Amino acid sequence: MADDLKSAVSAALRQALASVAPDCTDVPIVLERPKQSAHGDFASNIAMQIARALRQNPRDIAQRLVRELPAGGVIERAEVAGAGFINLFLTAAAKCAVVRAVLTAGDDYGRGRAADACRVQVEFVSANPTGPLHVGHGRGAAYGASLANVLQFAGFTVGREYYVNDAGRQMDILALSTWLRYLALFGIELPFPPNAYQGDYVIAMARTIRDCHGERYVKGASAAALLAGLPAGEDAEEARLDALIAGAKRVLGEDYAYVHQHALAEQLGDCREDLAEFGVHFDNWFSERSLYDTGMVEKAVATLERRGHLYLQDGALWFRSTAFGDEKDRVVRRENGQYTYFASDIAYHANKFERGFERVIDIWGADHHGYIARVKGALTALGLDPARLHIALVQFAVLYRNGQKVGMSTRAGQFVTLRELRGEVGNDAARLFYVLRKSDQHLDFDLDLAKSQSNENPVYYIQYAHARVCSVLREWGGEADELAGADLAPLAGPRELALAARLADFRATVLDAATDYAPHVIAFYLKDLAAEFHSFYNAERILVDAPELRLARLALCRAVGQVIANGLRLLGVSAPQTM
RNA sequence: CCGCCCGUAGCUCAAUCGGAUAGAGCAACGGCCUUCUAAGCCGUAGGUUACAGGUUCGAUUCCUGUCGGGCGGGCCA
Numbered sequence: 001m002a003d004d005l006k007s008a009v010s011a012a013l014r015q016a017l018a019s020v021a022p023d024c025t026d027v028p029i030v031l032e033r034p035k036q037s038a039h040g041d042f043a044s045n046i047a048m049q050i051a052r053a054l055r056q057n058p059r060d061i062a063q064r065l066v067r068e069l070p071a072g073g074v075i076e077r078a079e080v081a082g083a084g085f086i087n088l089f090l091t092a093a094a095k096c097a098v099v100r101a102v103l104t105a106g107d108d109y110g111r112g113r114a115a116d117a118c119r120v121q122v123e124f125v126s127a128n129p130t131g132p133l134h135v136g137h138g139r140g141a142a143y144g145a146s147l148a149n150v151l152q153f154a155g156f157t158v159g160r161e162y163y164v165n166d167a168g169r170q171m172d173i174l175a176l177s178t179w180l181r182y183l184a185l186f187g188i189e190l191p192f193p194p195n196a197y198q199g200d201y202v203i204a205m206a207r208t209i210r211d212c213h214g215e216r217y218v219k220g221a222s223a224a225a226l227l228a229g230l231p232a233g234e235d236a237e238e239a240r241l242d243a244l245i246a247g248a249k250r251v252l253g254e255d256y257a258y259v260h261q262h263a264l265a266e267q268l269g270d271c272r273e274d275l276a277e278f279g280v281h282f283d284n285w286f287s288e289r290s291l292y293d294t295g296m297v298e299k300a301v302a303t304l305e306r307r308g309h310l311y312l313q314d315g316a317l318w319f320r321s322t323a324f325g326d327e328k329d330r331v332v333r334r335e336n337g338q339y340t341y342f343a344s345d346i347a348y349h350a351n352k353f354e355r356g357f358e359r360v361i362d363i364w365g366a367d368h369h370g371y372i373a374r375v376k377g378a379l380t381a382l383g384l385d386p387a388r389l390h391i392a393l394v395q396f397a398v399l400y401r402n403g404q405k406v407g408m409s410t411r412a413g414q415f416v417t418l419r420e421l422r423g424e425v426g427n428d429a430a431r432l433f434y435v436l437r438k439s440d441q442h443l444d445f446d447l448d449l450a451k452s453q454s455n456e457n458p459v460y461y462i463q464y465a466h467a468r469v470c471s472v473l474r475e476w477g478g479e480a481d482e483l484a485g486a487d488l489a490p491l492a493g494p495r496e497l498a499l500a501a502r503l504a505d506f507r508a509t510v511l512d513a514a515t516d517y518a519p520h521v522i523a524f525y526l527k528d529l530a531a532e533f534h535s536f537y538n539a540e541r542i543l544v545d546a547p548e549l550r551l552a553r554l555a556l557c558r559a560v561g562q563v564i565a566n567g568l569r570l571l572g573v574s575a576p577q578t579m
Numbered sequence: 580c581c582g583c584c585c586g587u588a589g590c591u592c593a594a595u596c597g598g599a600u601a602g603a604g605c606a607a608c609g610g611c612c613u614u615c616u617a618a619g620c621c622g623u624a625g626g627u628u629a630c631a632g633g634u635u636c637g638a639u640u641c642c643u644g645u646c647g648g649g650c651g652g653g654c655c656a
Contacts, residue, residue: 032595035602045598048636058636082599083636128656168656238655316654327582327652334654341656369583370651395584395649437592440584442649444591449605456605460618472615505595512595524593527603538611538620557615579618 005095005504006031008074009042009088016068017046020061024050031088033505037494040079040087041095041501047084058084095497096488098504102559103484110153110506110566114514117155121352122148124363125275126163129267130174131199133274136365138418139397139443142434142572144363145280146519147392149570154514159357162282163348166264167289168341172245173197174267175260179217179248181206182259186215190223193244195237205266209259217259221251274419278427279572291347297339300347300382301332309381319346324377345371346378349389353379359388361517366393366440392517397434397443416447425450425457431572432459435519458527459573462564465530467579469561472542476554486555490548495536496556502532506563510570519571526567533560 010029018025027049031042047062054061062080069078074094079087102109124144127137144160152158165171177197180190185206192198209217226247231239249256268285275281291297301317304310309320315335319342322329332343352360364371376386399416422430424447433450436458437443449456473480491500509525512518542553565575 030595032598034599035594036600039599043599048598051636085599165656170656314654318654331654336654338654340654365650366584367650368656372583393584398649441592442585446591449591457618458604461604464616464618468616468619475615508595516596520593521595524603531603534619535621537615538617541615543615579616 004507005074005090005098005501006042006508008094009090012070012073012075013044013046013065013086013088015070016065019068020064021050021054024053034087037498039081039085041090042088044086044088045084047080047086051084062086090501092492092497093489095500095504096491096556098500099488099491099555099559100484102503102562103555106562107566107569109562110510111155112153112507112511113155114511116515117157118358119157119159119356120151120359120361121159121161121355121357122151122361122363123161123163123352124148125271125280126165127271128165128168128170129264129271130170131197131201131267133271133418134415135399135418135421135445136396138278138421138430139434139439140363140365140394141275141278141280141418142431143392143394143439143519145278146431146435146522146571147361147363147517149572150510150513150519150522153570154510156514159284160282161284161286164268164285164287165341166268166287167292167344169242169245171260171264173241174202174263175256176241176245176248177202178205178209178263179252179259180244182209182217183221183223185210186218188218188221188223190227193237193241195241201267201270205263208266209262217252217255219251219253219255226251278418278422279431286348288344288348291344291351292339296347296351297344300350301339301343303350304332304346304378304381307381307383319374319378319381321374321377324373324380326373326377330374342371342374342378345375346382349375349379350382350384353384353388359390362389362391363439364391364393366395369393390517392439394439395442397445400444400446401448421447421450428463428573429457429459432462432523433457435571436523438518438520458523460579461534462526462530462568463574463576464579465533466561466564466568466575467577468533468537469557469564470577472557473554473561476543476550478554480558483551483555483558486551487548488552488555490546490552491556493540495532495539496553499532499536499556499560502529503559503563506567522567522570526564526571529560529564529567 010031013029013031014025017027017029027046029044029046031044034040034043047058047065051058051061059080062084065086066078066080069075074090076089076091078089081087105111122144125133125137125141127133133141148158148160173195174197180192180196181203183189226244230243248259252259272285301310304319309323310332311318311320316331317333318329319332320329330342331340332346333339349360372391375391376389379386379389425433429450433445434443491497505525509521513521540553542550542557544550544553568575
């Protein structure tokens with residue numbers, strides 16, 4: 001209880017409010033941390049909030065509230081300021097109590113129970129397994145993983161999921177690309193389609209298949225036969241690709257599934273390994289194809305049909321999404337009988353809720369924002385509450401090299417991979433860098449800056465504070481666990497109290513980050529806490545001769561290290577003992 | 580043309596769901612290592628919050644409009 005200063009202050013204020021303005025007790029009490037220390041540890045605008053209802057001067061109301069504040073407790077004194085603010089100053093004992101709370105809770109300090117905690121699914125990355133992850137995926141990965149950690153720490157039961165697009169045309173293009181490279185290894189060469197996958201990893205997969213199975217998958221293919229009858233013309237590149245895919249399926253027959261499956265397994269495995277090294281883990285990898293295999297797509301479409309939300313036009317089956325605020329209606333089943341990606345997406349989202357998630361968070365690239373209306377519309381049409389689905393849009397990271405924007409195209413194999421980035425700047429810097437901006441904000445990723453191992457990387461600043469704490473504790477050499485019992489009364493200096501007050505903010509910061517789906521507030525909090533610590537470290541000596549003061553400062557020190565470690569853990573960044 | 584996101588110090592970004600004198604880092608300048616790690620600290624300088632109105636005790640925040648930037652607007656994913 002001493003740990004949660006805010007609720008203690010809030011309760012005191014509420015008690016005063018009950019006697020001053022009994023009719024206004026249902027007004028929420030907002031406490032903020034003033035920017036200036038002269039304005040106290042907390043400030044409330046409650047008097048201004050109720051001034052209109054009471055038809056009285058806010059300053060007078062504030063004066064009476066201050067007089068009615070209960071004596072004792074965590075509040076040392078209160079002042080009325082400005083237009084009617086109540087500035088509240090806390091006792092040193094109240095501020096320092098957090099140190100003991102941190103040391104007692106350890107790794108669990110900051111773990112909370114959000115008022116709206118429930119079962120929530122976070123689906124993120126979900127990149128097509130058609131090649132290596134690039135730096136754009138990296139941002140979604142870092143954001144999603146950090147958000148999931150934050151939600152879990154805030155009391156939610158979290159499911160982390162990756163949606164595997166293993167059923168679409170893109171996978172067919174990858175299978176075709178692989179097979180064409182494979183044929184080339186046996187001298188069967190045809191011009192490699194410009195819109196197929198160009199990357200070297202495709203050639204690597206072709207070699208693997210050759211090394212394991214020899215010429216088994218050539219199946220008498222010839223360049224001439226494959227090229228025969230292809231649509232001509234500059235506008236027909238996509239059609240040519242589809243014709244080549246059809247050709248590959250015809251020649252390979254049953255074996256097409258092997259090439260397709262091999263490419264999928266290879267790329268998905270690579271992706272999984274990449275993410276694991278990045279500290280990003282999933283509880284479930286959900287196959288799009290399984291939605292078809294188990295009839296879920298048909299079922300979802302049938303449900304929409306039964307509810308009267310579908311109609312036939314031009315041979316295609318349309319969902320009347322305009323009825324739910326979308327700009328135009330959307331096709332769910334094409335004229336050729338194939339379901340669209342949207343159809344499986346409807347089934348997928350219905351399935352998420354069928355699995356018992358009370359809330360679902362989708363993390364998408366910002367270029368998908370046009371899909372929000374139709375997916376939410378489909379949920380509504382299925383009788384589900386669209387408010388239970390939250391879509392977090394992550395803006396793309398724009399790369400800069402030598403001050404120039406780096407163009408990226410997956411198809412052309414021209415991109416900086418997540419793996420390259422991790423190798424250059426390290427996992428820690430990459431993870432922190434990615435969540436240092438609000439997710440819906442454009443991220444200018446300066447490769448030269450990120451690559452430079454200079455102190456411009458903010459990760460060092462935070463980690464350094466942690467390493468310094470460890471260093472002091474090593475120098476002291478005592479039993480760190482005993483610090484939880486240290487007498488904290490000697491902590492009375494302004495920097496010590498400011499540091500303790502900052503520690504007490506951690507719990508609320510975690511809840512804020514969870515509520516707003518904004519892990520970046522954790523990063524900013526850690527920067528502030530580190531700054532407060534560095535300032536204290538430079539101004540005061542921790543290992544002083546006086547034993548009481550020394551123990552108290554060591555306890556404070558260790559509490560800072562603990563909170564930094566806990567915060568960094570949420571962001572997937574390591575907390576090194578030495579640097 | 581329409582929709583979504585955005586516009587804050589020279590640069591990259593914050594600003595506690597409408598609060599008090601808009602804050603950090605980098606870059607610039609001046610200081611601090613015989614003492615727990617200088618990847619650090621202290622100080623100086625830097626602003627009409629794109630622009631114009633509106634809402635109220637109070638606006639970077641909410642509303643309208645203008646300008647400027649990004650992304651979308653397939654029976655593609």
